[in-house]
Amino acid sequence: MATQTDASLPELTSPPKPVFDSKRVPGNPAIWVGIFSELTEFAIFFVVYFIARAHHPDEFNSGPLQLHTLAGTINTLVLITSSYFVVKGIYALRADQPEKAVRWLWGTLACGAVYLAIKCLEYLWNQEQGIQTNTSNFFAVYYYTTFNHMLHVFWGSGGILWAILRIRSGGFTATNHNGLIAAACYWHMIDLAWILIFPLMYVLR
Amino acid sequence: MNVTDKARVAGRHLDRMWVILVGLTVVNALIAERAEPGLVITLVIAAMIVVKARLIIDHFMELKDASPYIYYLITAYFYVFSLLAVLVWLFPETLASWTTLR
Numbered sequence: 001m002a003t004q005t006d007a008s009l010p011e012l013t014s015p016p017k018p019v020f021d022s023k024r025v026p027g028n029p030a031i032w033v034g035i036f037s038e039l040t041e042f043a044i045f046f047v048v049y050f051i052a053r054a055h056h057p058d059e060f061n062s063g064p065l066q067l068h069t070l071a072g073t074i075n076t077l078v079l080i081t082s083s084y085f086v087v088k089g090i091y092a093l094r095a096d097q098p099e100k101a102v103r104w105l106w107g108t109l110a111c112g113a114v115y116l117a118i119k120c121l122e123y124l125w126n127q128e129q130g131i132q133t134n135t136s137n138f139f140a141v142y143y144y145t146t147f148n149h150m151l152h153v154f155w156g157s158g159g160i161l162w163a164i165l166r167i168r169s170g171g172f173t174a175t176n177h178n179g180l181i182a183a184a185c186y187w188h189m190i191d192l193a194w195i196l197i198f199p200l201m202y203v204l205r
Numbered sequence: 206m207n208v209t210d211k212a213r214v215a216g217r218h219l220d221r222m223w224v225i226l227v228g229l230t231v232v233n234a235l236i237a238e239r240a241e242p243g244l245v246i247t248l249v250i251a252a253m254i255v256v257k258a259r260l261i262i263d264h265f266m267e268l269k270d271a272s273p274y275i276y277y278l279i280t281a282y283f284y285v286f287s288l289l290a291v292l293v294w295l296f297p298e299t300l301a302s303w304t305t306l307r
Contacts, residue, residue, distance in 0.1 A: 024270065076230045084226075188261055203234075204290060
């Protein structure tokens with residue numbers, strides 16, 4: 001069997017090179033319009049959080065202590081792991097291993113399902129503790145932000161499922177998989193939003 | 206280096222990034238459970254937001270060699286909100302006065 005050389009492997013990357021290519025838009029331009037729109041939406045939530053926090057410091061100091069920190073932590077780990085699985089899937093496809101890529105992406109979908117299940121259980125646990133959307137300003141912001149984020153995980157999972165089906169049908173290959181990159185970038189954005197939400201809601205007092 | 210070796214090196218790099226992200230998340234959780242609120246803790250939390258975001262942006266999203274507009278915009282997002290978290294912790298009354306309807 002012939003051995004491929006470095007020259008034939010432009011797409012299979014190791015650590016990224018710090019050389020900008022101003023024309024390289026991962027995935028496609030449309031997905032980045034979507035990603036920055038979503039980040040703007042989350043930015044509005046964060047600004048509301050900061051303003052509400054400034055006006056109601058006691059509620060925002062005591063609020064995180066009433067939340068289920070373990071649920072938030074596990075969900076953070078689940079999302080980080082899902083992002084890791086996505087990029088492993090991309091690497092596998094670049095190495096022309098579509099079956100392996102699909103397995104990694106199923107792992108991402110499983111993480112998405114676990115995240116949604118934990119979030120639902122957390123909301124039920126909150127309800128048992130008497131925590132509602134109108135319990136305090138902190139919990140109003142918490143519910144608006146985390147429920148919105150949960151919806152993004154739900155439809156982001158749809159994007160990953162679509163990528164899996166495209167790989168299985170031969171639509172995405174080792175050299176042609178921009179759609180997978182776009183779905184992956186959207187998924188990473190969901191993870192990035194949670195990287196801000198988790199410390200603001202569960203940790204910062 | 207052939208395709209298999211190169212994939213293995215790239216895979217190990219990703220594994221390391223995942224381990225670091227998991228470690229930072231566990232530290233965050235310990236802070237949430239045990240640390241008393243304070244400026245130092247707030248600074249640590251803000252720094253960890255930036256580090257985690259950079260790890261994902263640079264290594265998982267591979268934006269470091271993409272369009273600088275995308276890279277700097279998405280990176281700045283996390284610097285700005287981390288800084289805001291610290292500023293709001295330091296000067297809550299100022300922000301409250303700026304955002305009070307009269």
